[in-house]
Amino acid sequence: MTGLERRPLLKPGCRLSPAGDVLLIPEGVLRLQGPATRIVQSCDGSKTVAEIVATLLDQFPAADQARVSEETSAFLTKLAGRGAIEFV
Amino acid sequence: MKAAPQALIAEITHRCPLHCVYCSNPIQMQGAAHELTTGQWTGIIRQSAQLGCWHLHLTGGEPLLRRDAEDLVRAGRESGLYVNLITSGLGLTSARLAALVAAGLDHIQLSFQDSQETPANTFAGTRAHSQKLRVAEWIRNHRIAFTVNLVIHRQNIDRLEELIGFAEQLNADKLEIANVQYYGWALRNQAALLPSREQFRASLPVIEAARERLSGKMRIDYVLPDYYAKYPKACMGGWGRGLLLIDPAGRAMPCHSAGVIPGLEFPNAATESLRTIWEDSPVFERFRGEQWMQEPCRSCERKTIDFGGCRCQAMLLAGDAAATDPVCSLSPKRSVVDGLAQPIPPQQNETPRWVYRIDPVA
Numbered sequence: 221m222t223g224l225e226r227r228p229l230l231k232p233g234c235r236l237s238p239a240g241d242v243l244l245i246p247e248g249v250l251r252l253q254g255p256a257t258r259i260v261q262s263c264d265g266s267k268t269v270a271e272i273v274a275t276l277l278d279q280f281p282a283a284d285q286a287r288v289s290e291e292t293s294a295f296l297t298k299l300a301g302r303g304a305i306e307f308v
Numbered sequence: 309m310k311a312a313p314q315a316l317i318a319e320i321t322h323r324c325p326l327h328c329v330y331c332s333n334p335i336q337m338q339g340a341a342h343e344l345t346t347g348q349w350t351g352i353i354r355q356s357a358q359l360g361c362w363h364l365h366l367t368g369g370e371p372l373l374r375r376d377a378e379d380l381v382r383a384g385r386e387s388g389l390y391v392n393l394i395t396s397g398l399g400l401t402s403a404r405l406a407a408l409v410a411a412g413l414d415h416i417q418l419s420f421q422d423s424q425e426t427p428a429n430t431f432a433g434t435r436a437h438s439q440k441l442r443v444a445e446w447i448r449n450h451r452i453a454f455t456v457n458l459v460i461h462r463q464n465i466d467r468l469e470e471l472i473g474f475a476e477q478l479n480a481d482k483l484e485i486a487n488v489q490y491y492g493w494a495l496r497n498q499a500a501l502l503p504s505r506e507q508f509r510a511s512l513p514v515i516e517a518a519r520e521r522l523s524g525k526m527r528i529d530y531v532l533p534d535y536y537a538k539y540p541k542a543c544m545g546g547w548g549r550g551l552l553l554i555d556p557a558g559r560a561m562p563c564h565s566a567g568v569i570p571g572l573e574f575p576n577a578a579t580e581s582l583r584t585i586w587e588d589s590p591v592f593e594r595f596r597g598e599q600w601m602q603e604p605c606r607s608c609e610r611k612t613i614d615f616g617g618c619r620c621q622a623m624l625l626a627g628d629a630a631a632t633d634p635v636c637s638l639s640p641k642r643s644v645v646d647g648l649a650q651p652i653p654p655q656q657n658e659t660p661r662w663v664y665r666i667d668p669v670a
Contacts, residue, residue: 231453231481232450232451232452232453232454232481233414233415233451233452233453233454233481234453235390235414237362237388238388239388242362244362244363244390244414245453246392246414246415246453246455246481246482248314248362248363249314249362249363249390300524303481303482303527306524
């Protein structure tokens, strides 16, 4: 399975703040900018990384596909490294 | 304007059914008669969210000895805070845990004293271990974050691998494995608790191997014994920088043991606003920034990394709360720490004479 086919899921005890600008995790907070909030909202275990990228490209048609894909993957890897998501 | 605190540490009671030999609570505790009311606590929790806190840590003592723990969890969640409960698991039932989760609990930290029942109950001074095992099972029936806290020391650090395997079997998301820090009751038992330098050194590759083996499954935080460190810890992330602690009687403190520093008058959160306390009180100003620092801290490039270390440890070991933390290798008082360090690992006939933590008088 390539990275794009994995399905990210927020881990127990990790959630968006009520205003959606911060991801709350046991160890602290991760401040979210730009499309990061939308990406986190998509981490429900049902969507693949590729599907999340496709949705972002629908919302930002002018964006470069390779770059969005790369940056989304990098962001998700960072979240996994902080223990905020797992891939199911 | 001052940077807001990240977290409110609410020590809602000092009462506890455990008597741990390394308890970090102060020797002088607040009795039940001095504890704040539910209404006072919910007011403080709401103010902390308005002040800019993100996390609420409900701790003690044993926070579940207060029957209103659910109400305080709810107040935190409704204020927009991330709610963490730090507990021994005593006083918990399956139904009460469900009620706490329904009230908005995000994260639970469950303490264990050992992986084996007999030493665990010895260190806790009570039969607590089997109840904790039940609680760990109940926790995994809920979708909340689960951290196991284990304190290690001279008597069990040699079984580190077994302790890590134990936390793994409990299905924890995270293991916080902490060497004892010497304040409060732990300082009284320091000779029986401090591992030898060799014992400590042997623990490092064990942690490293476990982190690699459990990567992506269970995170491991390892808190070092700072008597063996080259540089001090950034205690509380720096005085008055990120953490605001309220004790059971409402006293606002930059850390839980700040009471050992003479001359500090702690403002009370039941009568003053949290914002005034955080931004303007002399206690929180006392060791903020760098103005208070002495040499070698003042001209040290690490002063923005460790903030001079721990003020309470400087008081306890160097006799001056504004001195460089004496665990620092650059401290002129480092010899005091070296004098306390244990030269040899525990011997077979070593039988510690424990001083057990007692409950506060009402």
